[in-house]
Amino acid sequence: MVKLYDGGVYLVNGTEIVEDNHDAEAILKQKMGDGVPSKAEAAKNTIAYNILREHNTSGNMDKLKIKFDKLTSHDITFVGIIQTARASGLEKFPIPYVLTNCHNSLCAVGGTINEDDHMFGLTCAKKYGGIYVPPHQAVIHQFAREMLAGGGKMILGSDSHTRYGALGTMAMGEGGPELVKQLLSKTYDINMPGVVAIYLDGEPMKGVGPQDVALAIIGAVFENGYVKNKVMEFVGPGVEKLSADFRIGVDVMTTETTCLSSIWRTDDDKIRDFYDIHGRSEDYKALNPGAVTYYDGMVYVNLSEIRPMIAMPFHPSNTYTIDELNANLMDILDDVEKKAKVSLGGAVEYSLKDKVHNGKLYVEQGIIAGCAGGGFENICAAADILKGSNIGADAFTLSVYPASTPIYVELARNGRLADLMAAGAIVKTAFCGPCFGAGDTPANNALSIRHSTRNFPNREGSKLQNGQISSVALMDARSIAATAANKGYLTAATDVDVDFSNPKYYFDSSIYANRVFDSKGVANPDQEIQFGPNIKDWPEMAPLAENMVLKVVSEIHDPVTTTDELIPSGETSSYRSNPLGLAEFALSRKDPAYVGRAKEVQKAEKAREAGNCPCEAFDELKPVWDEIKKAYPDMNSENTCIGSTIFAVKPGDGSAREQAASCQKVLGGWANIANEYATKRYRSNLINWGMLPFIIDKGELPFVNGDYLFIPNVKQAVKDKAKEMKAYVVGDGLKEITLKMDELTDDERTIILKGCLINYYRDSSEE
Template sequence: MKLHETGAYLVNGCTVVEDNSEASAAIASMTGTAVSKEEAAKNTIAYGILKDHNTSGSMEKLKIKFDKLTSHDITYVGIIQTARASGLEKFPIPYVLTNCHNSLCAVGGTINEDDHMFGLTCAKKYGGIYVPPHQAVIHQFAREMLAGGGKMILGSDSHTRYGALGTMAMGEGGPELVKQLLEQTYDINMPGVVAVYLTGEPVKGVGPQDIALAIIGEVFANGYVKNKVMEFVGPGVANLSVDYRIGVDVMTTETTCLSSIWATDEKVKEFYDIHGRVEEYKELNPGQVAYYDGMIEIDLSTIRPMIAMPFHPSNTYTIEELNANLMDILDDCEKKAQVSFNGAVDLNLKDKVRNGKLYVDQGIIAGCAGGGFENICDAADILAGSSIGPDEFTLSVYPASTPIYMELVKNGAVAKLMETGAIVKTAFCGPCFGAGDTPANNAFSIRHSTRNFPNREGSKVQNGQIASVALMDARSIAATAANKGYLTAATDVDVNFSKPKYFFDKTIYENRVFDSHGVADPSVEIQMGPNIKDWPKMVALTDNLILKVVSEIHDPVTTTDELIPSGETSSYRSNPLGLAEFTLSRKDPAYVGRAKEVQKAEAAREAGEEPYAVLPELKAAVDAIRTQFPDINEENTGIGSTIFAVKPGDGSAREQAASCQKVLGGWANIANEYATKRYRSNLINWGMLPFIIKEGELPFANGDYLFVPEIRKAVEEKAPEVKAYAVKDGQLTEFSLTLGDLTDEEREIIRKGCLINYNRK
């Protein structure tokens, strides 16, 4: 795999020309015409789709309107509640509400079916589409029923990726969907576009997850594609089935790219035809000369079965490399666990080595990444006639949709799997985020799913339980299962893949999915449950801010799972106050209590009462501040909390990673950088200041107070730098913060306190 250090041109879709002083002459000799870099940049597939959806009139500052929206049952309640508070009357574009996360309807102490009935009645009232539990995971339904060539889809799940079908899709926090529901726009600067130039053909036994993990391992740490669009091109694309392309594409989220798009061909046309939507096919290719801001060249034939060890999809090795250096790599994972869990529990992966081989406790093939038809068929072929054994090892398989499940039943793949001892279950995202198949304490699970963050599998460090996940392709998981739990690469087994043809039957959807066809019925009464709560009132940004640092995280990256845990907490996603109780619970259990203490002072201030009465320590900080800023008072100076993290926000798009902090009185994050655009957008949409501080400059610690004078003015006047002061021992130490690039709308959202206030009628 080669990452170009500069940009590169692609000529006639097949010739790569490095961006250097000789590029223009070389291109002219091949094409007979000279093309400027600026013109060639307009010839990417990504540029054309963005141009078609941009409403700003400027291709530097984009204002995008999407064709369709999609959400699942962890996010759609909050989104619709936010939009309703702003006067929502009708879904202006198709909006699909799927139910694939809270599918188990009594988890965590609440009845999740209340959320589902909320979704169904909202689909009827506002003119949406409702997919009942167990019918399909969100992204598979979108592939089967929503995607279209040249279209754009916005989803409130981070793995909203349908580029292999010619659809540019993005996963963002709920407020960005609210904007679309209110007929506003998705505002971004024109992103860079990085080509992924594919040649060759995968060797037998190598699956899409192997290709994806190889890419993630190369580009995550160096930020090569961060907030850019990955455009898959080159002759190797034609050597991949569409199901295979989808399996690679869905994992692009883990690179921190903004979105993805692929060149399309007759195989994609056939996919649409199989699904009864051939009219949605559109041929997409870069122009004769296309310029890319970067290029990743991959010879598919060189990729070997991969494994992403705990605790990140970028912690990658070939399975061969792992087996050759087993004890060293396991020791490294154990040391990372000590850092991630602050020594609270011990992870003993080296105990999994038996007779020089790594024994695995659990295998999972599931969800939007693993539950595809070809993945499961190939896994069934590898396992045919085998037994997974009667010991600790278990294998669960979750087809990504009921149509896929039904076809697997018809062609015998389900029977092949079940006779080995594997369990085949309904479409459900639970294993991917900790709400299904949680392993035993100290167990090691291999999964064809999307993430393996700490606790992502559902273990609870606060209760002394720890488990861990490695990501692998379905084929190598099946090979491991056939070897009764001993880690095995699929290239090490002898198998003839049957490659059965896929037949899609949409009758199930016609019988069970509610589709309003865009017709709203205002007479429908929304069905509310006792755990569905409105967002609490949020105040506008004050002239000045006093912030207490209530958590300090120095991990290289902080995931959204660490900011607000997944798993059982999902039962409270419709209850902002209930969910907020879990904020940072697995990373900094004292955070909630600290934040609430500060919040009491702000509540007193807003009520016109004395804040020092509920937070006595605040008086000393205020007295120190008044030595230099005597004019601050309870009317012009708000009181809130903040956290510092080196690089927060990797992973899920869930807005609650930010909104829970806001609900607890958070007014800012301070970071060296933000891991993803979507997390930073979530902060902004909840009225929180996305401060940046230079690496190595940290004049405060957890528990310190900070003073930010004239912050409202700095936001309004687009100040390039924000002065702040650390308050300690009666002294003020000045330091500088920045806010990064903010649109005028984002500045107004922050000024008004949140997106709800910005839109409230």
């Protein structure tokens, strides 16, 4: 079904695979004659390389400085981004910037705060020359597919699922500060990433959908990091067997592999047709790898062998075929329970075995939603399966969220909307809530099957800290519909008798023309920004001092820590325009004591910054301070910053949202310490908020929660590009340890020295 190659491969004429071994040169000469390029030259024939080259401004393809063509954000990220950019000197959006409103679309318990954010966005689009998409019109990524993507272009979005590779657009999801850099006409600085071919062969059988293919790939590559921080390039004869919607559904889920970005070969048949349908024929571009192309690795996917898949709680990589699950039900549920003890920390009792009746697994809820599930073809296929059936009058419920109003309208016009509603489904407006825990939260102990993006703990909306636990398994819309038709009994779509109608899609451009505000890039400096009482500026942040004292205030030993565990999604989203308010939720699901511990340490730093004695503000610090001064008598409150840090084995999987880092900074965090960082975007968020991304070797931890660390000459070490620096665990004496740090760019070092990105730009403008 899915095979990973051990090393690099050559792809000849887009179809023939030649492994990079001692026979490779001879095989290539036999196929190509004397015109065989070197490995280095063949690596330049990837689609990814050529797009990156066209957008690189450094003149050095090893050290990229990328300028994107367009930007996109939604309403739990754009307020913070624009506030940061305003504080850094923003005058006008230099490139098209789309502000969508698909996360905080519902009313909030906090009163007007969601709509206040929307009005902030609208007035900023007018003032700075942007595009504003009102609530319920489209989820961020569907609007980008319909209206922004273009062949050979690059788009940066402040959402981790910013993936438009199927349409020939290299798109990346990053934390807000990276968008701020683009808004200030700066660049996105990375080393040239590796490129891995995703070779598609065969053709999916009837009933297999894009989520099935995506989960099969995620299950094969996530844990081993095969594509981590690399570009996934989809090639092979199987690509042309897939519709544009099918490719889009696979592409959006590449985020869950921890890759950097994705790109697909495009064709005149399916992808040109997509652009024609959406009235943007000029944005199509044929993209293909060269005659001989070298890839750093290859994932071979036989589409014909893919079966309906399910990702069990609590990660998209916890994958099985539905047939395998049903055949080995109790054994697999045992394994899920073991993994749950790690994910949930034993906070609640968790079991899915009560879902088994007469040897069959029953679920209580189905959701087809968002940028992954809400596509036209997915919903039409689900309607075909459900037509003439019903979901029953028991506990099982089904909700369907078309990804945009144009899709919704076409479903109404072609009758599929009526078929779904007649079967008992509730069809709702374009909204991302089911993906992050806002709306459709299941009952306690319930199991939800969803064609959405993630199934992390509590991401469906339950609150572990309140003793609530429900969970999500990811599936394709087709198998969710088959399960719904069977009143909640888990069923693969390949097990139902259905003729898929595959209706043609008609895009109504007037829907957006009538409702979306588009400045056409013209700014209006006289426009006043409309604020709400929950929209707050970022607090002042101090620059890095010569030395650093850190208290470890949280210690997390889960194999992977998600951004949802660092800052919960769901009910917190309405506070993401309020840095201090949101920070109160930091680590609340994983370590409820974290905020209080961090604030205690922060008292000392605030006193220090005010010119007062830090030890008087925080008595616990005094013996630590005295112990350090025995070995470093020149250490004092003027040259030593004081803050908190957390340890996590592998933090940062999941969402791109910067608040996973900024909340720690707002609470006085100066660093993270990890064995490795799950994603490039989380590490970048730390850096952009002035926090040091330390690494320590795997093995026995040299400190525990509550310990103090002293890092002498940390400022100089950052200036000197040190990969390792001496530090001490402070107790009865100083115990030396080594902290490491991967490569930083010159700008990243300066950002850390200045204390955060805002300081960096503000100080640069003053200079």
